[in-house]
Amino acid sequence: MPFAPGVPCWFDVTAPDIPATADFYRGLFDWTAENTGPDSGHYTVLKQDGAQVAGIASTTNPDGSTKPAVWLPYFAVENAPATAAAAQGAGATVFVEPTDVFGQLEFGILADPDGAAYGICHLKSHPGTERWGAVGNPCWVEYSATGAPADSMAHYAKVLGWTYRNAAWETATVNPYQALSVGAGDEFGGAHTAQPGEPAPFWAMTIHVTDADETAARAVRLGGSVVQEPQDLPGPSRVGVLADPAGATFGVMAFGG
Template sequence: MPEVTAPYAPGTPCWVDLAAPDQQAAIDFYSGLFGWTGQIGPPETGGYAVCELKGKPVAGIMAAVAMGGQPAPPTVWTTYLTSADADATQRAVEAANGQVLMPVMDVMTIGRMCIAADPTGAAFGVWQPVDFPGAGIVNEPGAVIWNELNTTDTEAAAAFYDSVLALRAAPMEMEGAEGYFSLSVGGRPVGGMQPMPEGVPAGTPSHWLTYFSVTDTDATVTQLKAAGGSVFKEPFDMVAGRMAVVADPQGAPFAVINPKPMDGS
């Protein structure tokens, strides 16, 4: 079901958010593209906007602000993986040769988080829920449907996520998915992993890519272009549906897909 009614199991992607140089412009763009509602939050939250779809939280958008003499965060969508204990996960990241980019911190009463990078350089978030479990709606048009790790070293990445969050990688046994790995929690696929795709710009680092579900990939791409977005890979048919890899007007990459039933029905 698209509406999330049970807690996310540790290791499962539970939330995505975007750091944008122009927060209001980002809110307006995604609201127009996906039917979200959202507004800049109060000062006590740093203005963080929790965007909603059908009255349920679907994604976050914040202002990309430099703090403590550090450069502003990159304009990217960050995938957050659920943790039962953010402090323990942070220690596991360090023990597995990952890097802690932002140490564990409390987010008011809603949870605890940190930002880390795996040994191949892909950044991700860790979310320990308290009052806020994560996305309240997924797998339907306008919501997140897939989170995918594109990495320069699948073997190193697989060992890392298994060690840190028991996120298990295995070759996907499906025609047309050669070289692709599922990432599973408790035997249930919750994401994917693949070697860095051909055709990506030279120097592109390992990264997590967020997929949003849409009803018409071609129409969505046309709308995105008209709103100032750009296209890395034009709409194409693949094993899971018709997808495209795009970027918003401020340069944040993401994918859109009109999925087809995986059972062939």
């Protein structure tokens, strides 16, 4: 298993027009796109220099119903059915039962007790997101909570073995920001209390870029939009929130400065 249990290992975005969405991300991050064909519903794999980054799935379900355009993180597990059962026992709802995909992986989609969707994935021969943290690749996941972030993260501690703690820079005593890791491992994400008007509860994916402001401007030129202008945050880093033309939101993060 290439990823430690509990860490982010794959991401995909749902889209009403897969080719158009692939074109947007190609223009924004220089990703290439590989359509895997009709047997997979034309699931399209996004790559950087041949290394897998993420995927695009249709917003249209096999039964003809539709789902919104969103990015979804998947967290590595060793046994998807057992994890789904444990999650249910911890208050989760199972949206998609653990499903094998051509022997390459087994995934499920759940909602935590607050209603935020997240994926679990047992990677077999599938490599997952091959360049986590590199420029042009996912580098962080962020949870927007409706209340105290620590309360929401308790579910993931039970199910995925996470550790959550007040971030090193945090000074707030009410609903402090939570830094996420598995045990003493590297931090891979955070959780905060959502601001008014911010979608919540909600998981977001963030891409490492060299220039957050330039990336935001390019996204607009390509038909996307800026949800939150890039701003300086502790780290140090500069972070913005963008949306693709279908409305799926994602973060961009530039380090240093």
